[in-house]
Amino acid sequence: MKGIRRQSDGVRINISMSTPGEIERGLLDGRLHIGALPMLTTLSTLDYIPLYEERSQLYCSRNHRLFASTKKVSVADLREVPAVAPSYRMSPEAMQLHQELNCAATATDREGIAFLILTGEYIGFLPDHSPQPGSRRACSYLWPPGRCIS
Numbered sequence: 734m735k736g737i738r739r740q741s742d743g744v745r746i747n748i749s750m751s752t753p754g755e756i757e758r759g760l761l762d763g764r765l766h767i768g769a770l771p772m773l774t775t776l777s778t779l780d781y782i783p784l785y786e787e788r789s790q791l792y793c794s795r796n797h798r799l800f801a802s803t804k805k806v807s808v809a810d811l812r813e814v815p816a817v818a819p820s821y822r823m824s825p826e827a828m829q830l831h832q833e834l835n836c837a838a839t840a841t842d843r844e845g846i847a848f849l850i851l852t853g854e855y856i857g858f859l860p861d862h863s864p865q866p867g868s869r870r871a872c873s874y875l876w877p878p879g880r881c882i883s
Contacts, residue, residue, distance in 0.1 A: 796853025
């Protein structure tokens with residue numbers, strides 16, 4: 734982004750959060766020049782360059798009953814509380830993990846997932862770089878390290 738911006742004062746960058754399908758349609762119909770999306774499936778008509786990898790972990794807010802739990806939280810405990818799932822495409826690994834939860838809500842983007850988590854009613858997966866210190870607590874101890882979404 735730094736290099737693109739420095740090419741000309743006329744370069745205008747507009748960042749918008751969209752679903753992968755919306756990004757692909759925007760690239761194909763010319764509304765978008767570049768997009769960042771997960772490489773779960775690729776279209777032969779688009780060029781892809783890996784940008785980064787991220788891991789997601791399970792989170793709850795400070796106001797959630799699991800946050801104050803003094804016992805080790807089990808998978809059975811997780812199934813008893815409402816969870817939020819993304820309504821966009823997921824990897825098979827992510828789909829399997831969400832099937833083990835009580836998904837009672839969906840969100841079209843990570844901001845929506847974070848919003849629902851912060852209500853104190855839901856748990857959900859977010860990239861491990863998302864939470865701000867003190868605003869959410871990782872529940873990564875609930876899942877063995879190998880169970881995080883990569």
